[in-house]
Amino acid sequence: MVENEFEYIEFLVQGGLQDNSAYSYGRYLEAVSRHLNINLNRSTVASDREVREILDRLSETDLAERYKNNCGTALRAYLRFLGQEQPEFSYPEEISNPEGYAEGAKKQITVNSYERDRQARNRAIEIHGLDCFVCAMNFESMYGEIGIGFIHVHHLIPLHTIDSTYQVNPEKDLVPVCPNCHAMLHRSNNPPTIEQLKDAMQKQKSI
Structure with missing residues (x-):
């Protein structure tokens, strides 16, 4: 399971990624979750260290090397999404602001x-x-x-x-x-x- 997968895809589109590529990133995360039997969320993808640990586990699977690399790219983008380095959502009322009300x-x-x-x-x-x-x-x-x-x-x-x-x-x-x-x-x-x-x-x- 990938927490907030829909919002993650919108985050990627907001950042300039084409729709089909953004959906591919979502599928790569689903593959990671499925192959490693883990939920991807703020607890399991909390920092670069967790991303490296997940990729180390993924390297032991029989997935193609290019596919693993793409999964790594998607995971790092997911970490940025969870940290909200870009606006959260592309609808006009859904851009976050951390500075109070x-x-x-x-x-x-x-x-x-x-x-x-x-x-x-x-x-x-x-x-x-x-x-x-x-x-x-x-x-x-x-x-x-x-x-x-x-x-x-x-x-x-x-x-x-x-x-x-x-x-x-x-x-x-x-x-x-x-x-x-x-x-x-x-x-x-x-x-x-x-x-x-x-x-x-x-x-x-x-x-």
Whole structure:
């Protein structure tokens, strides 16, 4: 099992890797997990030392040398992902910021994004839970273990309208949404509110 594999792939794409290559990295990690019968997560891939130990074990398998090298590249990228040396996610509301709850400063990645605070995100999830505020989807209920703890967080106040940093209120400003609904909330320059998107879904279902 590879912890946060989906987010890892998005991390690679955000860093400039082509989609097919990013998915290949995910498959290499799955191969490591399967061949060595280990879970890859923050505990087992905590530093360069753990990566070297995993690669030493992998060298004893009958995998092709080139395949082992590719697994090593994927593992080192996974370590960077776990350490968050690059932005965590490519959706506009999901870029992490380690500096407290202040938000609003633009950051140039592949497009202009806004800094985000993981503490604020986690606090919002503690308050509101993990069900999408629009469609009520829960990833654990839908996908089981692999979906545990996964959700996006949407900022109710569009940060492109804010010129200076401000203090985010996780209870009032942030709500959990699934990636599909999150994308729809950023679909246009005049994005719908949560309630408007809910209404649109209900109308579509009634057709």
